Amino acid sequence: MLRRRPASRRFFRPAAILLLGLAACSGGSAExxxxxxxxxxxxxxxxxxxxxxxxxxxxxxxxxxxxxxxxGPAGEGDADKQIQLVESFIADGMDGICLAPLDARALGAxxxxxxxxxxxxxxxDSGLADEAIPVVSYVATDNRHGxxxxxxxxxxxxxGEGEVVVLRxxxxxxxxxxxxxxxxxxxxxxxxxxxxxxxxxGGPDESSAIQVAENLLATYGDRVDGFFTSNESNLSALxxxxxxxxxxxxxxxxxxxxxxxxRVVEGLRRGVVQAIVLQDPVRMGYEAVKRxxxxxxxxxxxxxxxxxxxxxxxGNMDEPRNRELLFPLADG
Numbered sequence: 189m190l191r192r193r194p195a196s197r198r199f200f201r202p203a204a205i206l207l208l209g210l211a212a213c214s215g216g217s218a219e220x221x222x223x224x225x226x227x228x229x230x231x232x233x234x235x236x237x238x239x240x241x242x243x244x245x246x247x248x249x250x251x252x253x254x255x256x257x258x259x260g261p262a263g264e265g266d267a268d269k270q271i272q273l274v275e276s277f278i279a280d281g282m283d284g285i286c287l288a289p290l291d292a293r294a295l296g297a298x299x300x301x302x303x304x305x306x307x308x309x310x311x312x313d314s315g316l317a318d319e320a321i322p323v324v325s326y327v328a329t330d331n332r333h334g335x336x337x338x339x340x341x342x343x344x345x346x347x348g349e350g351e352v353v354v355l356r357x358x359x360x361x362x363x364x365x366x367x368x369x370x371x372x373x374x375x376x377x378x379x380x381x382x383x384x385x386x387x388x389x390g391g392p393d394e395s396s397a398i399q400v401a402e403n404l405l406a407t408y409g410d411r412v413d414g415f416f417t418s419n420e421s422n423l424s425a426l427x428x429x430x431x432x433x434x435x436x437x438x439x440x441x442x443x444x445x446x447x448x449x450x451r452v453v454e455g456l457r458r459g460v461v462q463a464i465v466l467q468d469p470v471r472m473g474y475e476a477v478k479r480x481x482x483x484x485x486x487x488x489x490x491x492x493x494x495x496x497x498x499x500x501x502x503g504n505m506d507e508p509r510n511r512e513l514l515f516p517l518a519d520g
Contacts, residue, residue, distance in 0.1 A: 222253035223484050225477060226277040227286045230314065230361075231264035231392070235449045236420055236469050239516035240313070243473025244286075251481055257282065264421075265358070265392035267291040274298040278305050284324075284484055286476040288313035292362040296321060308483055312476040314363035324483045327475045327493045329467040331363045334446065334497035335370025335418070338465045341499060342375065342414050342444040345462055349380035350413030350442075353404055355397075355426060356389045357419045364418040367446055367465075371416045384408050390422035397425035405433050412441055420447035423464070427455040448500075448514045456505055463501040466513040471495045 227244050229237040241258050248256045257277070261269040267290040275298055277285050285302055287309055289295035296318050299309050303322065310324040314331075342352065352375060357364035368386070375381050388404060390397030401422075405412070417423040423445035430438040443461045445452065455461040472495045479489045500510045512518075 220253055221255040223283045223481060224255045224257065224281075225284045225286060225480055226257045226259065226273075226280075226282045227473070227477065228270060228273055228277070228288065229258075229260040230270070230288045230290045231262060232258075232260050233262055234264070234420060235517060236447055236467075239469035240288075240473035240476075242517060243470035243475075244477045245473075246470070247474045247477035247481075251478065254477070254481060256477065260288075261290070263392055264290060267294045267360070271295065271298050274302065278302050278307055282307060284308045284310065284480045286310045286312055286480055289316055289362070290314075291360040292317040293360065299323065308480070310476055310480045310483070312472055314361060317362070325479050325489045325491055325493055327472055327479065328363065328495060329472075329497050330494055331366035331497075332370035332373075334465045334467070335367035335372075336374045337370075337497060337499050338367070338416055338444045338446065338463070339371035339374025341463045341501075342371070342416055342442060343378045343381060345442040345444070346381065346414050348378045351382045351384050351408070351411050352414045352416070353384050353408055353412050354386040355401065355404065355415060355417045355422055356386065357417075357422055358389055358391055364446075367418040368416075371418070371444075375416075384412060390417070390425055392421065394421045394425050397422045398428050401426045401429035402432070405429055405437065409433060409435060409437060414442040414444070417443075417445045420445075420449040420452055423447065423455075423461065424449055424451040427451060427460050430460060448516070453505075453514055456500070456502055459502060461502075463499060466498045466500050466510075468495045468498075468513060468516075470516050 229240055231237055244256055248254050270290045296316050299321055302309050308324050312327040315326055356368050388400055390400045417426050438460045444463045446465050448466055475493055483489050498513055504510055
């Protein structure tokens, strides 16, 4: 059952009235705003999150009477900062919060706090560990399925035989964990494929991820036939490590990853990366805001809203729809 906010809280909050009054006096953008919605990504630096913001702003422009407050940690490794932000959104009297949890467990407590205070929360991109928390909806890629697509593609590239490394992202990140587990499940279906490593995490900082990738190449570079990485920053780090490797491994090792980015597209074009599974971050941001407004205005919202996953390769990267997904920040 959808959680409805009491009418007194939704329409007669003194803070909201004061805000509107101040905006009217100063000519601010809050005049005429009915709903103030906080959108909190895992980070704000990566191109993926900028594309999510593009979608959120698009929904904002279409819907009218909505003010989007876009705020998240700068990098993707600061769950404490994200918790503080959610608490500040509650204190500021936001009508709703759209959240991409950095840590599936740690963000459960502030989400419960928001719900107890009558502030609905919609989760996007990456889920919470406790699925019983009554959020508005979960707007996301089917990450496990996307990982399975990647694993099968890597196996196809290897002809069903070879030695593989899975470079994980970050402990606690639900979305990337699901991708990694999906890829591993697919790879294990091929008796001719041997897993060399699947317990190393590159982490949210790309420079540290480069070191992890270089260490993996130092250990397995003479044996490894294929890599899977579960997010854009680690894939970019792997590209750097392969290109630096004195054995000339770039283009010889089959690489399948997840998510786009300038460096990733360059790697795909040059054949350092053979395939990537793409999400639709613009749609994700758009759906998150739109569905939150639907909820606030009393309309039924599905509990799960998939945003799709697409395999893009060196052979199909120039197809029109795939170019849209590769370059989500392009005009249009």
